[in-house]
Amino acid sequence: MNSWIRILIYLVAAPIVGGLLAGWDRRISARMQSRQGPPIRQPFYDVQKLWSKQNIVVRRSQNFYIGFFLLMVIFTGALFFGGSDLLLVIFALTLAAIFFVLGAYKASSPYSFIGAERELIQIMAYEPMVLLTAIGMYMVTKSFAVNDIANHPTLLVLALPGVFLGFLYTLEIKFRKSPFDLSCSHHAHQELVRGITTEFSGRTLALIEIAHWYENVFLLGWVYLFFASMPVLGVAMSLFVFVFVILVDNVFARLKWQTAIRSAWIVAAVFGFGNILVLSLLSAKPAIPAAPAAAIAQPAASRTVPAAAATPALNNANVIAQRN
Amino acid sequence: MSGLSKSPWIIHYDASSCNGCDIEVLACLTPIFDVERLGVVNTGNPKHADIFLVTGAVNEQSRDVIRNIYNQMPEPKVVVAVGICASTGGIFRECYNISGGIDSVIPVDVYVPGCAARPEAIVDGVVQALGVLEQKHKDTQAAVSNMDNVLYLRAEKSDAPDILALQKTAGQCEAEVYNEENLPALQQTLGELQNDFDQAVFIKAVVNGKIIGSVRGQTRDDTALVSGISVHPYFQRHDIGRRLVEEVEKAFPNAKRFEAFTGQPNKRSLHLLGRAGYQEFKTEPFTPAITWVYLQKERQ
Numbered sequence: 001m002n003s004w005i006r007i008l009i010y011l012v013a014a015p016i017v018g019g020l021l022a023g024w025d026r027r028i029s030a031r032m033q034s035r036q037g038p039p040i041r042q043p044f045y046d047v048q049k050l051w052s053k054q055n056i057v058v059r060r061s062q063n064f065y066i067g068f069f070l071l072m073v074i075f076t077g078a079l080f081f082g083g084s085d086l087l088l089v090i091f092a093l094t095l096a097a098i099f100f101v102l103g104a105y106k107a108s109s110p111y112s113f114i115g116a117e118r119e120l121i122q123i124m125a126y127e128p129m130v131l132l133t134a135i136g137m138y139m140v141t142k143s144f145a146v147n148d149i150a151n152h153p154t155l156l157v158l159a160l161p162g163v164f165l166g167f168l169y170t171l172e173i174k175f176r177k178s179p180f181d182l183s184c185s186h187h188a189h190q191e192l193v194r195g196i197t198t199e200f201s202g203r204t205l206a207l208i209e210i211a212h213w214y215e216n217v218f219l220l221g222w223v224y225l226f227f228a229s230m231p232v233l234g235v236a237m238s239l240f241v242f243v244f245v246i247l248v249d250n251v252f253a254r255l256k257w258q259t260a261i262r263s264a265w266i267v268a269a270v271f272g273f274g275n276i277l278v279l280s281l282l283s284a285k286p287a288i289p290a291a292p293a294a295a296i297a298q299p300a301a302s303r304t305v306p307a308a309a310a311t312p313a314l315n316n317a318n319v320i321a322q323r324n
Numbered sequence: 325m326s327g328l329s330k331s332p333w334i335i336h337y338d339a340s341s342c343n344g345c346d347i348e349v350l351a352c353l354t355p356i357f358d359v360e361r362l363g364v365v366n367t368g369n370p371k372h373a374d375i376f377l378v379t380g381a382v383n384e385q386s387r388d389v390i391r392n393i394y395n396q397m398p399e400p401k402v403v404v405a406v407g408i409c410a411s412t413g414g415i416f417r418e419c420y421n422i423s424g425g426i427d428s429v430i431p432v433d434v435y436v437p438g439c440a441a442r443p444e445a446i447v448d449g450v451v452q453a454l455g456v457l458e459q460k461h462k463d464t465q466a467a468v469s470n471m472d473n474v475l476y477l478r479a480e481k482s483d484a485p486d487i488l489a490l491q492k493t494a495g496q497c498e499a500e501v502y503n504e505e506n507l508p509a510l511q512q513t514l515g516e517l518q519n520d521f522d523q524a525v526f527i528k529a530v531v532n533g534k535i536i537g538s539v540r541g542q543t544r545d546d547t548a549l550v551s552g553i554s555v556h557p558y559f560q561r562h563d564i565g566r567r568l569v570e571e572v573e574k575a576f577p578n579a580k581r582f583e584a585f586t587g588q589p590n591k592r593s594l595h596l597l598g599r600a601g602y603q604e605f606k607t608e609p610f611t612p613a614i615t616w617v618y619l620q621k622e623r624q
Contacts, residue, residue, distance in 0.1 A: 026360070036361040045363055048327030049374070052461060054398035054557070056371055194369040201371040201398045 003082040003147070010081040010217070011074065018213025019043045021220075025246055032250045043213075047206045055202030058107040063204045065103030070211040072096035077218035083147030086134040093130075093218075096211075097123050100196065107199030115195030119183035121257050125264035126170040132272035133170070136163035137225065139279045150228040157226040162275030164226050168241065169267045173260070174219055177249035182257050328374065328400070328461050329454040331363040335373035337393055339426065340416070341380030344440035345407035349377060351443045352450075359447055370396035375453050377446075381409040382429050383421045394430045399493075399558070400460040402453040404434045406446055411435040431489065464558055467531040471562060476571040479526035479538065484518045486535045487526065487554075491517075494554035527572045529555070529564050537564045541572040548572075548579035553593065565596040582621045587614045594619075 023040035030037025039045075057063060076092040079085075097119070104116035138144050140159045141152040149156070157164050173180040184195040192198070197208055220238040227234035255263070338346050352359045353366060367373050370393045382390060394403065405426040408414040413424040426432050433456045436449035479487060495510045520526075520540065529537030537555040541548050550572055555564050573582060584602055586593040587610070594617065602619035610616050 030358070030360060033355065035355045035358040037358075038360050038363050042331065042363050045327045045330040046333075049331040052328060053374070053400070056396070056398045194367065194372060197372075198369055199371060205372065 003084075007078045007082045010077055014077060014214050014217040015210055018210075018215075018217045019047070021216055021242060022209075022213060025242075028243065028246050029250055032247070043209065047209050050201075050206035050209070051203055053202040055204060057201075057204075058109065058199050062103050062106040062199065065099050065106060066200065066204050066207050066211075069096055069099040069103060070207045070214075072099055073211045073214045073218075077214050077221070080146055080218055080221060083145060083150065086137065086144045086146055086149070089146070090130055090134060094123065094127065096215075100208075100211075104196045104199070109199050111193040111195065111198040114192055115183045115198060118257055119196050121261055122173050122180065122183055125180075125261040126173045128265060129166045129170045129268040129272050132268055132276060133163050133167045133222075136160045136272065136276050136279070139276060139283070146225070149225055153229055155227060155229050159279060160226065160275055162271035162278075166267050166272035166275075167222070167226075168244075169264060169271075171219060171223070171241065171245055172248060173264065175216065175245050175249075177245055179248070179252040179255040180260050181249075181254060182260060329458045331365075332375050332450060332454055332457065333365045333367045333373050334375045334377055334450070335367055335370050335393065335397070336377045337379075337386075337390065339378050339380040339386040339390060339410065340383045340422070341407065341409060345379035345410070345438075348440050348443050349379065349406060349446055352446055357443050357447060359450065362447075362451070364450065370394075371398065373397050374401060374457060375450060376401065376403045376430075377406050377450075378403065378410050378426045379406045381413045381416045381419075382423045382426060383419075384423075387423065387429055390426065390429050400457055400464065402433045402457045402460070403430055404436060404449050404453050405432045406436045406449065407441045408437050408439045411437050414439065463532070463534060467534050467536060468558065470531050471559070473531065474536070474564060474567070475530045476567060477528055477530060478575070479521075479528040479535075481518060481521045483526070483528060483535060484514060484521065487528065487538045488512065488514055488517050490535055490538055490556060491552065491554045493556060525572065525575045527568055527575065529559075529568055531559075537568050539565075539568040539572050541575055543576060543579060546578075546580040548576040548582050550582055550584040553584075553596070560592070565593070566600050569597070569600045580623050582623070583618060584620075585616050585618045587616060 020040060020043075022043040023038070026042060027037040027040060055063070072092055073096045076089055076096055079092055080089045101116045101119050101123075104112045104119070134144065137149050137156060137160070140154070140156055141149045143149060176184050182195075184197055197205060200208060220242060223238045223241050224234040227237050336346070336349050351357060352364075370376075374397075376394060376397060378390060380386070394401075403426065405411045409416060410426045411432075413422055413428075416422045417424060423429070434449050434453045436445050438445050441449075491512065492510060524540045524542040526538060526540050528535045536559045538552065539550060539554075540552045541550050543549075550569055553565050553568060555568075569584070573579075576582075582602070584597050586597065597619050600621070602621045604617055605620050606618040608616045608618070
């Protein structure tokens, strides 16, 4: 399928799928607590309502940052589903998260500040593992391009079980679920009021919700990448991971931020880095045939990535090829 | 459809309750009643909330908190007084530190009596509040779509409660500009405003029967004092303020000179008066943050 068509499908379908997933999330959570739960379409009602509410701001520029947050999240997903460079996707994702944090900093409220600071800590916690995931995928497929990774004939998760587990840990943080709902208090815990989203109301809050929908679809798309050679299994596993995250959310209490960052880094070091170390040791023996394979993969990668992104991606690829 | 009635987010505040009603409010969230099936979320953040559930009567300590939470909630919003103490003051009504029910501080839309109010009654109160919420939204929407047909009329004494409410809504935006809660416009009581009607002329801007703007004018010798320009936040930036000033000037055909005053950081109202032809002639410090600016205009 043409990458532009895929991007178009993502732009249209992601908010719908993301909203339904959010609805299922609330429904499944309710059932886990033996409650009836809201209708599946509840997140859409929420956004519709927020759209008709008054927008109270502390400073007008805070809404500007949130608008950019949404744009960058959409851009991240579009790059990903367009089959672009995985490293570029990660940079765009980080930039999006930073704009969210800046928006919260802009609204000078203590709760918003604490939320923003904790969000930064969460970014610190998950960023190493996200980068290791990209590197792990490169080690197996010899390409950072999502297109090449998705078309790789083997099941990636077989070579990257540790990286997959580490990525799962990252997802817990990215979905802002317990035990890592530090920055943004969902459910009944309100000691931070609403953390990072405290000062946003009306349409801006609706934009944040929509951005989360886009983000969640993109993250589950990344889970799919681990199983890309078997599409049915991939979709099933994405949904399973989603339900698993909800289960963990309902089972665990919140962790302290110190524990969150420490455990995330330990998981990244043990599972992520360990996995990659094993891979590099295994592939060290047939080093001579592996090198031309990498050389072939590189032009293939550079054809699909945008010109601006090609150079850093190739540089990175060279660095890792040399290490091999 | 605005989705308002399908996604009521609630903020719950205990004004001075014995916790009986609070426990019943939280019981609504438990599996037996599970109000989340109606889309209700207990947010704990006034800026996200649509419905303000208050329990207990108002005392000296909780008065400011109630007002503060209410002011921080985005429009449209509804207040539900849960329990007899919140509704009327209950058995604490005569206490030295109690000013009465919640409606002694902020306007209440739905009263849920009971001691303690039963969860079924609270859920029913919330459902009725949804109707009020939807109605408020419709009124505003209808007014917004009728923006071209604003009527400028002389206000009667019976308009005082509406004008007071408007003054407080508009004044709250002003308080944010000044970062000062104790503005005279926010402190005024209904009685004081009604007394003002004996001395001053009030002009109201009406859309669809709803007062969205008001101004008052008072004569002193040859001068007419124009003050209290308030426009509902939804309708600001539509030139209504300037038209109000124009109308109130017409009400004083004998005045040779007009005078108005506003605060220094309030650029919007300075701009408004500037467009109406007023020029600054005197400033006077009020608080460290605010300086009153006096403006004047000669009759042409």
